Structures are given as C-alpha cells and as structure tokens.
Amino acid sequence: xxxxxxxxxxxxxxxxxxxxxxxxxxxxxxxxxxxxxxxxxxxxxxxxxxxxxxxxxxxxxxxxxxxxxxxxxxxxxxxxxxxxxxxxxxxxxxxxxxxxxxxxxxxxxxxxxxxxxxxxxxxxxxxxxxxxxxxxxxxxxxxxxxxxxxxxxxxxxxxxxxxxxxxxxxxxxxxxxxxxxxxxxxxxxxxxxxxxxxxxxxxxxxxxxxxxxxxxxxxxxxxxxxxxxxxxxxx
Numbered sequence: 001x002x003x004x005x006x007x008x009x010x011x012x013x014x015x016x017x018x019x020x021x022x023x024x025x026x027x028x029x030x031x032x033x034x035x036x037x038x039x040x041x042x043x044x045x046x047x048x049x050x051x052x053x054x055x056x057x058x059x060x061x062x063x064x065x066x067x068x069x070x071x072x073x074x075x076x077x078x079x080x081x082x083x084x085x086x087x088x089x090x091x092x093x094x095x096x097x098x099x100x101x102x103x104x105x106x107x108x109x110x111x112x113x114x115x116x117x118x119x120x121x122x123x124x125x126x127x128x129x130x131x132x133x134x135x136x137x138x139x140x141x142x143x144x145x146x147x148x149x150x151x152x153x154x155x156x157x158x159x160x161x162x163x164x165x166x167x168x169x170x171x172x173x174x175x176x177x178x179x180x181x182x183x184x185x186x187x188x189x190x191x192x193x194x195x196x197x198x199x200x201x202x203x204x205x206x207x208x209x210x211x212x213x214x215x216x217x218x219x220x221x222x223x224x225x226x227x228x229x230x231x232x233x234x235x
Contacts, residue, residue, distance in 0.1 A: 013125025017217060021094065021135050022143050024210050027175040028203065029146040031103065031191070035199045038192035040121040045128040045146035047073050068118055072125045072176055079129015087133045097134040098211035101127045105204035112197055123199065131207075148178040154181060 006225040029045055036044030043049045048070045057066035083097055090096030104127035128146045137143055144150045151174040158171020192199045 018135060018143075019173065021210075021217075022145065022176050023213070024213075025098075025131060025134055025145050026148075026180025026205055028101075028210065029128060029131060029185070030181035030186075031153050031188035031206065032124060032200075032203045033146070033181075034185040034188030035192040035197050035203055036121070036128075038122045038189070039116065039196065039199070040124075042069060042121060044072075044121065044124045045076070047076050047147075048149065052215040066090035068121075072122060075122050079126040081129075082126075083133025085099040086130070092215065093219070094134050094214040095211045097130060098207050098214065101134075102132045102204045102208040102211060104130065105183065105200050105207060109198070109200035109204060116147075120200075143173075145176055146179050151175075152176045167228040 033043065033045045036042075042053070051070055054066045054069035054073070055067065057063070080169075085092040086096050086100055104123050108120045108123035108127070111123070118220055132145050135145065142154075154171055155174040155178075158169075158174070161171070162169070183202075188199070188203070191202055195202065
C-alpha cells in the first residue's frame with residue numbers, strides 16, 4: 001500500500017466516523033428539541049426562534065415570558081462555553097461532553113412538577129448548548145449540531161457553486177445534521193406524546209449511549225473534530 005493511499009484511507013475513516021457521530025448527536029438534538037417543545041412550549045435549541053418570540057412577548061407586554069426566553073438564550077451561550085471548557089480538560093472529549101449532557105437531561109427529567117417548569121426548561125437548554133462542543137468540524141468543514149439553518153445555507157451555497165462549475169462535493173456533508181435533526185425530531189415528537197413524564201430521561205439514556213459508544217473511537221480522533229485541531233493541522 002502506498003503512502004498516499006494509506007493517507008486517503010485514514011482520512012476516509014476519520015470522515016465517516018465523524019459523519020456517524022454528527023448523525024447520532026443531531027438525532028439527539030432533534031429528539032430533545034421536540035420533547036422540550038412539547039413539555040415547555042418553547043424551543044430548547046432554536047435560539048433564533050426564541051429571540052424572535054422574546055421580542056414579540058416583550059412588545060405585547062408579556063415581560064415575564066420574554067425575560068424567561070432571554071434567560072434561555074444566555075444559558076445556551078453559557079452552555080456552549082461550558083462545553084468547550086469541558087472538552088479542553090477532559091481526555092475523552094466526546095465522552096465527557098455527552099456524559100454532561102446526559103446528566104443535565106437526567107436532572108431535568110426529575111423536575112417534572114409544574115413549579116419547576118422554568119428550571120427544567122433551563123437545564124435542557126443548557127444541555128443543548130453543551131452538546132455543540134462534542135463535534136465542531138469534520139475534515140475542516142464546519143458542522144452545527146443543534147441548529148440546521150447554517151447547514152442548509154451552506155448546502156444551498158454549495159449547490160449554487162456546483163451549478164456554476166465548481167465540482168467539489170464536500171458541501172453535501174451538510175445534509176447529515178439536517179437529516180439527523182429531522183429524524184430525531186420525529187422520534188422525539190412520538191416519545192414526547194406517548195411518554196411525556198419519561199421522555200427527557202429517555203433522551204438522557206440515548207445521550208449516554210452515544211457517549212459510551214464514543215469510547216471505542218481512537219483517542220486521537222476525539223480532538224480532531226474541533227476547530228483548534230483543524231487550525232493546528234493546517235500550520
């Protein structure tokens with residue numbers, strides 16, 4: 001086997017492993033978003049929607065709910081920051097991030113009394129912020145896990161460039177997070193409707209299942225799916 005062929009095989013293995021992770025984690029995000037929407041009536045990962053809804057509530061005089069949504073947006077940002085910090089200090093980056101997500105969802109599932117509704121909502125939002133640190137890029141291509149607007153935009157621009165003669169197809173990977181999100185949302189809507197009380201715990205179990213599965217991935221790959229690794233490799 002030539003050196004060039006070996007490098008291509010290694011790169012393909014990295015890419016397919018990353019794609020599988022993105023599909024699984026996007027499925028988790030879609031599932032949790034649908035469950036969270038059923039339980040709270042608000043988005044737990046779609047912060048564009050929460051921003052617009054917060055503005056409408058405030059203009060309409062419903063300051064209480066508007067401020068709750070603004071608090072959720074702040075927590076989502078904090079969750080992303082916390083995820084990066086955790087990923088930087090844990091040797092098994094993906095496992096550490098997903099285990100934290102599973103813990104947060106488990107805590108939220110316990111708080112099923114009406115008086116804890118906002119706290120439960122905030123814990124799920126925090127979990128969806130943290131999960132974004134699990135995988136940030138695949139072979140230099142940016143990937144979003146809990147939102148698909150950016151992925152669909154990159155997909156559309158890739159199609160446009162293909163029409164104009166650019167035959168690179170790396171943009172097609174952006175269909176993966178959207179596919180994972182929509183199938184996860186369908187599953188979450190079904191689970192949330194049939195098992196409302198247990199739905200968040202089931203999402204936590206799924207998150208932990210992905211976390212444990214990630215332990216079978218080579219340790220070196222755990223740090224290849226973040227932006228710092230990508231920038232370092234290009235130096």
